[in-house]
Amino acid sequence: MERSAVDLKIERELCANGIPFNVLRNPQFQEMVTAIKRAPNDYKAPSSEKARTVLLDECVGDVEKELIPFKDTWYSHGLSIVSDGWINVKYKPLINVLAVNNRGSMFMYAEDFSEILQKEFFWLEDTYNKGKTIVKYFMNHGQALSMFRENSKLELLQVAKTRFASHYILLKRLTLYREALSTTISLNSWRDWAKQGDEQARNAAQTVVNIIRDDNFWNEVENILKITKPIYMVVKFCDGEGLKMGEIYEKMDIMLGEIKYAMELYFSQVKQILLNRWEKMSIPLHCLGFALSPRFYDTRFLETIEPGGEKRTAPNNDKQVVNGVLEAFNRIGENEAERNLLRAPFATFHMKKGLYSLLAAHLDVVTMEAIDGWSTYGAKTPELAEVAKKVLSQPISSSSAERNWSTYSNIHSVKRNRLNCKTADKLVYAHSNIRMISRFSESYKEGPHKK
Structure with missing residues (x-):
């Protein structure tokens, strides 16, 4: 009792x-x-006043201590600064900043961007110059990026702002509810609604009825779903957390093969559209990540057939990949001597010489994460191993920044609109980073509090 x-x-x-x-x-x-x-x-229990002032600051400080092991990985694995814009309930433009690598997405802060918007942002028409303005602002004012000017040991891999969208889910739901839609237009309430409306409403209602009863429309929807499902799966892959940089190039090839399998007639036109889009998104880092993933050189993997029937090739035999790798090395190395320290070990790696020729290394490439493989067998090529761990740790989209705004809107909501930006920032910092830390505990994977 x-x-x-x-x-x-x-x-x-x-x-x-x-x-x-x-x-x-x-x-x-x-x-x-x-x-x-x-x-x-x-x-x-503590008072409300204490909870929102002293205790909140203590909580933020406590979380900062727990984040030290994650920050230490910035030196060995590098990081990417990911950001996105948003307007809060008080109509203030904010830009959040997250530091992301393979250990997770760490929320740093959300900054009021209204000053820079008013002074030098609105007149910029093209996205490229807007991006340069944001980066310049961060380098001069941002807490996260300012550390790169002060500490030469840290290496910034990229400043990412990418957005993905898909109508695949909407079309998928349409097919699931086809029967319900057909039932709806047969109801008396539908007919009564259509009759009571003006001529424009009646025409719209008749158009809806004609579309729902048109088998050709539904056949087109099914065909579109077959074509767009591989694209949707790539988008879903990109939006997730974890090691993605070494996989995205291969995922694009698989996507094209699956689309080719789903359609034969117009594949060449669709392929060209996708490749044009990929050229806008692809950067040398993607090629380098693909070329530094050991499992793509595994003999058993290369013997399998890609979707679409084409034979797989090792990254070092792909002209486009090799060009991307060389360009990436040119950007990473400050002079020709440093670039040579990367090119020569890369040849040792893909030709499987030294430690890479061991039987254990051949077996582990299938079961180990790429970063773990480089940490284990990269002793003979330390410069390349360091680059590999940093490149493979980076994200390929800014989805983590967009997800962070959901957290922000839950905390700084219409009901909680009296929160000032500073307090809201502390609450989001504590909330987001406590959740990130919890994902590396055993209780997150097993037990009553799993995930």
């Missing part, structure tokens, strides 16, 4: 404040309950 009484008090707290029941599954909630049980007998 005593336990039930406590459970009821917790339930009343959740209901009174509109807190989702899922919070009970959160390990942070269980830690809070355990801490309260161990508290002194005269313990009292």
Whole structure:
């Protein structure tokens, strides 16, 4: 009965404040309950004033300490600065800044961008110059990028701002609800609505009826889904977290093969459209990541056939990849001597000489992550191993920055509109980074609080 009484008090707290029941599954909630049980007998909960000032600052400081191991990977694996723009509930333009590598997306801060917008941003018409203006602003004012001027040990791989979109899900849902749509236009309520409207509404209603009853329309939708599903899967792959830089080039080849398999008649035109788009997005870093992924040189992998029926080739036998690798080396090396320190070891790597010729290395390329493989077998080519770990750790899209705005809108919402930008920034910092840290704990993968 005593336990039930406590459970009821917790339930009343959740209901009174509109807190989702899922919070009970959160390990942070269980830690809070355990801490309260161990508290002194005269313990009292902190006041609202203390929670939003002193305790919030202490929480941010505590999170910063836990982030030190993640920041240490910036020196060995490099990082990318990812950003995106947004307007908060007070109509202030914000740009967030995240430091991203293979260990996760670390929220740094969200900065009020209104000053730069008013002075020198609106008159810029092309995206390229807008991007240069944002980077220049960060280099001069941003907390994250300023450290690169002060600490030469850190290496910035890229400043990324990329957006992906797809109508695939909408069309997929249309096919799922085809029967429901057909039922809807047969109802009396639909007919009554169409009759009561003006001529424009009646024409629109008749157009809808004609489309839903048109088998040719649905056949076209099915064909479009067959073609766009491979594109959608690549977009979905890019939007996820984890090691992506070494995979995206291969994913594009697979996508083209799957589209070729789905359609024969107009494949050449579709392929040209996709390749034109890929040329705008592709950078030498993608080619270098592909060429530095050991599993793409595995004999068993090369013996398999790509979707579309084409034979696979090793990255070093692909002219476009090799050109991208050489261009990337030209950008990374400051002089010809440094570039030679990368080109010669690259030949040792793809020709499988030295440590790369060991049987264990041939077996591990299938099971190990590429970065783990370079950390294990890269001792003979330390310069190339260092570059490989940094390149393969980088993200290929800014989806993490866009997801961060969802967190921001949940915290700085219409109901919570009195929060100033500084307090909201601290809350988002603590929330986002606590979640990122939790993903590397064992309890995230196993146990009652899994994910």
